[in-house]
Amino acid sequence: MKIGIIGVGKMGGAMVRGMLKANIVSDSHIYLYDHHQVNLEAIKTLYPNVNCCSSESDVLEKSSVVILAVKPYAISKLVSLLDHCTNIPLVISVAAGVSLGDLTSFCQSDVKFVRSMPNTPASVGHGVVVYSMGQGTNIQDKFLVENIFNTLGYALELPEEKIDAAMAISGCGPAYMYVILDALSDAGVSLGLTRTEALTLAAHTMEGSAYMQMQTGQHPMALRDDVTSPGGVTIAALNELDALGLRHALISATRVAALKGKS
Ligand SMILES: NC(=O)c1ccc[n+]([C@@H]2O[C@H](COP(=O)([O-])OP(=O)(O)OC[C@H]3O[C@@H](n4cnc5c(N)ncnc54)[C@H](OP(=O)(O)O)[C@@H]3O)[C@@H](O)[C@H]2O)c1
Known part of the structure; x- marks a missing residue:
């Protein structure tokens, strides 16, 4: 499994650290991209074998699962890049307020999306992540997603109509x-x-x-x-x-x- 993370700020950084600390993936199978080199360096110092990519598209091409951990306003442009990819990864969005319907509408390609909502204690491994699996996802995808989220704390799958209620609590x-x-x-x-x-x-x-x-x-x-x-x-x-x-x-x-x- 090759995992990409685009946006390695507070949440993306917490997710990379959580996955590497829990050893669910080796650092050489992690592909990162962020506008700010300092965010990449912070991970690279701890895990020297992570791959720092040259662009968003580079991450999308090299990964089998990609986590989009950028602010909600930056999601549509990022998702539209999938239309130019030869390899289409499973895409996990952590962007607040961006629905599965929105994600699907931002590109023409047949992409499998997961919408999720983590919280900040995830950065110390005691978070809560609620998530909804999008159209076309299967049981292997769900297993993989759970594996990733469990490294951040407690993970709960919910129907998408309950995500706003869950967000208001966790x-x-x-x-x-x-x-x-x-x-x-x-x-x-x-x-x-x-x-x-x-x-x-x-x-x-x-x-x-x-x-x-x-x-x-x-x-x-x-x-x-x-x-x-x-x-x-x-x-x-x-x-x-x-x-x-x-x-x-x-x-x-x-x-x-x-x-x-x-x-
Ligand atoms: N922090 C939380 O507690 C929390 C909780 C739940 C969900 N979330 C969700 O997590 C997402 C990220 O939030 P955050 O707090 O981690 O934000 P953040 O600390 O600002 O991190 C986002 C990083 O992604 C970079 N970025 C933006 N567009 C990019 C692109 N196209 N390619 C590469 N890097 C890009 C940003 O750079 P620039 O600053 O230059 O844009 C920034 O360094 C949001 O959608 C938010 O809704 C956050």
Whole structure:
């Protein structure tokens, strides 16, 4: 398998590193192109055998799978290059808001596309990637795509009509979590903890709570009840969160994000 990546910025770079770290492909089977030499050098320093190509078309010709990790506005021009290729690779797009229908419309050739939406924790191997397989793709393609995405964290195939909803949770979600972490660390500082103490406690608590829910499979409200003694401090804090509308704010924000993703 020869994997090409066009656009080796934040997401493309995270994907290359994830695949090479997980050893699903050798560095000599990776083909990269980016406008910025510095992005290529950053990978080449760690993995000297990766191939830095001379153009987008060079990557398309040499690869059996190509990941397009450029900004959404740059996708149509890139996809149109496939019309001049003698070798047509499987194409994975990570561009937000670019549908499978859009991708197909940008070229005349019979190309198999995959639409995906990773999130930033993918850069440390704990991301979430949701994806939809396009027309003409088969079970081998799906296996291959899963293999790539699993190196970034958790991967979930969804029908394309659910991608905007998923994006509003897992794509934007890291931002919601960081705001919560920041607020908790501010609270800790106001109560006399150092910033580091407060932030570390908050981050480990967030990680541990999510891990416990995934391990036990229990409903979050059942787990919440386990922390909530009658007349205790946690229920007092939860009453305050309810009064201030935390649940409503999270639900409303996520719905706004999904609607914006559609427009
Ligand atoms: N970062 C995230 O958290 C995230 C999450 C989910 C999805 N995504 C998606 O991932 C894609 C990339 O985002 P990013 O944050 O990684 O952007 P980025 O850091 O700006 O990386 C994109 C890189 O691709 C280069 N590029 C653009 N057009 C190119 C072309 N035709 N050939 C070669 N290189 C080209 C860019 O150069 P120039 O700057 O010169 O254009 C830039 O170096 C976007 O479509 C975004 O929607 C990102």
